[in-house]
Amino acid sequence: MKKIVAALVVIVIAVIAWLAFGGSNGSNNGTANSSGSGQNRQPAATNSVTIQNFSFNPADIKIKKGIKVTWTNRDSTGHTVTENDGQNGPASQILGNGQSYSFTFNQDGTYHYHCTIHTEMTGTVTVAD
Ligand SMILES: [Cu+2]
Known part of the structure; x- marks a missing residue:
């Protein structure tokens, strides 16, 4: 059971790292993002x-x-x-x-x-x- 929990933790960390990397990199390709079904562009609260x-x-x-x-x-x-x-x-x-x-x-x-x-x-x- 502990192994499963450890594996889940690793997966969660990997997903977070992937999201962080994708967030800073995704702006290079705005056209791909707008057509991706699973990737909504989340508006940023900035002026x-x-x-x-x-x-x-x-x-x-x-x-x-x-x-x-x-x-x-x-x-x-x-x-x-x-x-x-x-x-x-x-x-x-x-x-x-x-x-x-x-x-x-x-x-x-x-x-x-x-x-x-x-x-x-x-x-x-x-x-x-
Ligand atoms: Cu221009």
Whole structure:
């Protein structure tokens, strides 16, 4: 019986380690995550998004209404933060390396956005009270 418990502990630790590793690495491949059935992208509670390696990091965030979100481009390539659905969401100019763009979300909702230059780059901001 003790052997079974020990084996379970090892498995749990392995799963935790795997999740931790996958969490820090998964951002490199946002398109694969969005189609994976078992891998829901869990929104991060932050108001700061880094644009790096042609992806928004974290891609999915959640904030309270009235919070200002800032995106900062760490790629040498230019990117934009452009809302998809015309909900008066973020609409940046092209951001060069090191440049930031901020947008304050004053209405509840889920805002999908992308980069107009690289349309495969996507993210969401969920705004709730
Ligand atoms: Cu881009």
